[in-house]
Amino acid sequence: MTISEKLANLPALPGVYIMKDNHGKIIYVGKAKILKNRVRQYFHESANHTPKVVAMVSHIADFEYIVCDSEYEALCLESNLIKKNLPKYNILLKDDKHYPYIKVTLNDEFPKILSVRKIENDGARYFGPYPGRGTVKNTIEAVKKIFKVQHCKKQFPRDIGRDRPCIYYSIGRCIAPCTGKVSSDEYRKLFKDICSFLEGDNKKLTENLEIQMNRFAENFEFEKAAAVRDKIFGIKKLENSQKVINEKTKNIDVIAFASNEDICVFRIFFIRNGKMIGDDLYKDETAVSLEKETSVEDFVRAYYGSKALIPDYVYCAVSGDNTEALSKWLTDLKGKKCEVRVPQRGEGKALLTMAEKNAGISLAQYKIDILTNNSKKHASADLKNALELDKTPERIEAYDISNTAGSENVGSMVVFENGRPKKSEYKKFKIKYIVGSNDYDCMREVLSRRFLRYHDGDKAFSDLPDLIFVDGGTGHVHAALEALQNLDINIPVFGMAKDDRHRTRALVGPEGEIPLPVHSSAFRLVTFIQDEAHRFAISYHKKLRGKKAIESELEGIKGVGKKRQKELLKHFKSLKNIKAASIEDLEAVPSIDKNTAKNIFDFFQNN
Numbered sequence: 280m281t282i283s284e285k286l287a288n289l290p291a292l293p294g295v296y297i298m299k300d301n302h303g304k305i306i307y308v309g310k311a312k313i314l315k316n317r318v319r320q321y322f323h324e325s326a327n328h329t330p331k332v333v334a335m336v337s338h339i340a341d342f343e344y345i346v347c348d349s350e351y352e353a354l355c356l357e358s359n360l361i362k363k364n365l366p367k368y369n370i371l372l373k374d375d376k377h378y379p380y381i382k383v384t385l386n387d388e389f390p391k392i393l394s395v396r397k398i399e400n401d402g403a404r405y406f407g408p409y410p411g412r413g414t415v416k417n418t419i420e421a422v423k424k425i426f427k428v429q430h431c432k433k434q435f436p437r438d439i440g441r442d443r444p445c446i447y448y449s450i451g452r453c454i455a456p457c458t459g460k461v462s463s464d465e466y467r468k469l470f471k472d473i474c475s476f477l478e479g480d481n482k483k484l485t486e487n488l489e490i491q492m493n494r495f496a497e498n499f500e501f502e503k504a505a506a507v508r509d510k511i512f513g514i515k516k517l518e519n520s521q522k523v524i525n526e527k528t529k530n531i532d533v534i535a536f537a538s539n540e541d542i543c544v545f546r547i548f549f550i551r552n553g554k555m556i557g558d559d560l561y562k563d564e565t566a567v568s569l570e571k572e573t574s575v576e577d578f579v580r581a582y583y584g585s586k587a588l589i590p591d592y593v594y595c596a597v598s599g600d601n602t603e604a605l606s607k608w609l610t611d612l613k614g615k616k617c618e619v620r621v622p623q624r625g626e627g628k629a630l631l632t633m634a635e636k637n638a639g640i641s642l643a644q645y646k647i648d649i650l651t652n653n654s655k656k657h658a659s660a661d662l663k664n665a666l667e668l669d670k671t672p673e674r675i676e677a678y679d680i681s682n683t684a685g686s687e688n689v690g691s692m693v694v695f696e697n698g699r700p701k702k703s704e705y706k707k708f709k710i711k712y713i714v715g716s717n718d719y720d721c722m723r724e725v726l727s728r729r730f731l732r733y734h735d736g737d738k739a740f741s742d743l744p745d746l747i748f749v750d751g752g753t754g755h756v757h758a759a760l761e762a763l764q765n766l767d768i769n770i771p772v773f774g775m776a777k778d779d780r781h782r783t784r785a786l787v788g789p790e791g792e793i794p795l796p797v798h799s800s801a802f803r804l805v806t807f808i809q810d811e812a813h814r815f816a817i818s819y820h821k822k823l824r825g826k827k828a829i830e831s832e833l834e835g836i837k838g839v840g841k842k843r844q845k846e847l848l849k850h851f852k853s854l855k856n857i858k859a860a861s862i863e864d865l866e867a868v869p870s871i872d873k874n875t876a877k878n879i880f881d882f883f884q885n886n
Contacts, residue, residue: 308361394419
């Protein structure tokens, strides 16, 4: 039977329809209140069809349908078929059965607060599950800021007294248990307050903290009273920053939708106990639906079909006729009542409007990202044409040399893929074999070391570039080509020449300059690459020069040789910190004895 004959015989009943391609593979599954009306819509020529609907229909070689007794039965069958077959054009979300929790290790001598995915029978307190990782991360950050607990990864009591407190202690964001000045009992008491905070009993917690603050004040312990006061302010400030919807409101998810011809965007806002606690964003570039309401309904089924966190209410813009079936389906999944609503006025409508506005913003940002990516890809294609390359350079490596009057020679390697910097693969080289100011020899050394590592099978250097840029003119290009030829590597090399004001002027090949229009996307990309290579090289050079300056100033101190200079720098990070250190602080450095610590202290006090 042909598709036309099947369309003519479709029943006016609820059911599920299954679209297949010419290989018999299921590419789309949908449900319909009236099969005859819904399925025929796909095959009617309409200007309202999106490009994705047109593309899907062009791949349909056959379809089947299953008649159901009710729309709810069709919804359940559709969900099961989508999970089983994972059709290309349906909304498919990752099925993640482990939801984020906050774990407080109250069973430890010095407790910690952590983000975890599983609850274990280990004596710790667990809070959640939370709607997403972002909500957990923000909550943990707020807890650490308010209660001033550990930010670092040190293990207590093992690491107590081993090192100086970190920057968080200096700026008043941590009480620094690493100093040994905070007992285990004091620290554990702090985490009991944290548990009260996570339970949401903020009113009782602030009342207890106010009693504690007044007690400290009465005993003239004003520093402790001020610390407790800051906690109270922090808790109240966090409460005020959360958007309060309605104190009587239960748990609500607000789902909004925005789309263009390329992508669907879904934005979800999570409201718990009347307060907005977070949001989530989903994008789908392949999903097909004929109307906005159908897209939202498909998303609701995909989202809650794979997640256990079903609220009391779901606000979304689905067809009013489908809310009853969706509500019954979600209620069965949850085991408790869940109601799908399409708010038309009041607070609910305002929430949905806000979510839709944010979905539109996310869609606009996606458009900008697409345009940016296309522009960068276009720049790479322009480079291919301008340089007469065999293929568009997907991976570009650029090299620069930096020194000061021939001292502290360093080299940088930056990597760009599809026009974007890939900072995880940037490399820096300290020149080992060249003395003095000789950029050509330094460039030979850097290129030789980089591609020798490639020949040796080093994973960090395993990817070969399609194109190499070096900062400089024809001399730098010939130096780089010589290094590559010695290793039997054939990659095009071009120089990035600068003008008198150190701005990108032109590209240079082995035979001379290559014209590149100043306003072209290729020229902008080359400028970006050259600036990035120079920035990375100069920052490494300044770092080495700074270390050398510190070491040279320490050379005049009795008992401080090269080894102790390096250990002092490693411990204190800067000369300013070494100068400000007390004798006791200096003695904390492993190789510094009491006499040497006194020599260092006296040296800076007397100078």
